Amino acid sequence: MDSPGTVIVLTGPPGSGKTTTARQLAVQFDRAVHLHTDDFWHAVVSGAVPPYLPEADAQNHTVVRAIVAAAFAYAEGGFTVVVDGIVGPWMLGHYRQAVSVHPQVAVHYVVLRPARAVALDRARRRSDPDALVDEGPVLALWDQFADLGGLEPFVIDTTTQSPPETLGAVAAAIASGRFRLPVHRPGVTRRLRPGPDPDPAAG
Numbered sequence: 001m002d003s004p005g006t007v008i009v010l011t012g013p014p015g016s017g018k019t020t021t022a023r024q025l026a027v028q029f030d031r032a033v034h035l036h037t038d039d040f041w042h043a044v045v046s047g048a049v050p051p052y053l054p055e056a057d058a059q060n061h062t063v064v065r066a067i068v069a070a071a072f073a074y075a076e077g078g079f080t081v082v083v084d085g086i087v088g089p090w091m092l093g094h095y096r097q098a099v100s101v102h103p104q105v106a107v108h109y110v111v112l113r114p115a116r117a118v119a120l121d122r123a124r125r126r127s128d129p130d131a132l133v134d135e136g137p138v139l140a141l142w143d144q145f146a147d148l149g150g151l152e153p154f155v156i157d158t159t160t161q162s163p164p165e166t167l168g169a170v171a172a173a174i175a176s177g178r179f180r181l182p183v184h185r186p187g188v189t190r191r192l193r194p195g196p197d198p199d200p201a202a203g
Contacts, residue, residue: 004104005031005075008174009095009181011087012112013142015123017158017166021112022084024167029080033071037085040067052137061094068094075105088144089151095181107181108174111151112166114159116142154179 010022019036026032040063041051049056051063064087071081087095092109099107114122116139123138148155156173158166173179 003078004102005077005079005081007071007075007081007083007095007105007107009083009087009107009109010112010170011083011085011110011145012158013086013119013123013145014138015119015121015142016112016114017122017161017163018084018112020163021166021170022082024163025170026080026082028171031078032080032082033074035067035071035074035081035083037067037083037087040070061091064091064094068098072098072102072105076102086141089148092181099181108179109151109154109181110170110173110179111145111148111155112158112170113142113145113155114157114161116146118159154181 008025010018010025012018022034022036026034041048044059044063049059051060067083067085071083074081087109095107095109099105113119119142120138156166156169158169161169
């Protein structure tokens with residue numbers, strides 16, 4: 001049986017460099033999976049509720065449970081899994097629960113957070129068809145990552161970094177072990193707040 005792998009949750013607001021970094025980080029490992037969480041929201045083709053609405057709460061937790069189940073299934077098979085998407089403190093309970101069931105799987109939590117104006121500028125420059133580029137939703141999501149309380153030590157400021165510099169910083173953070181997610185919640189109780197389209201499927 002393969003030795004268990006690792007789950008790396010790479011998150012942050014739109015324009016923080018999550019997806020670019022996640023792809024480059026994943027290929028550095030011998031066996032790795034880049035788990036792009038947007039795909040799980042796009043898989044809901046009928047009956048979907050916009051994830052930023054209060055009534056989408058049950059749906060959003062269902063989708064996150066599916067993401068976590070996939071991530072840990074790959075990790076149990078010996079893969080390093082880079083989870084790429086909007087994973088705020090309000091959804092970390094699902095990962096902690098999975099760790100309690102699979103304590104042999106290490107979970108690292110890394111938040112990429114450039115300055116607010118920089119994140120908006122970078123988001124607006126994206127050309128992917130599904131990219132979130134509208135100012136309101138981008139800034140609303142940035143604001144939700146602005147003060148992470150007990151999770152602030154898990155933040156990397158990417159304001160002045162080039163993509164290679166961000167990749168190096170993330171790799172160093174993982175190697176240090178300081179970004180490993182504790183099983184016990186460090187006092188952060190914030191959850192996704194309704195707003196002008198803060199869409200967890202648009203990272």
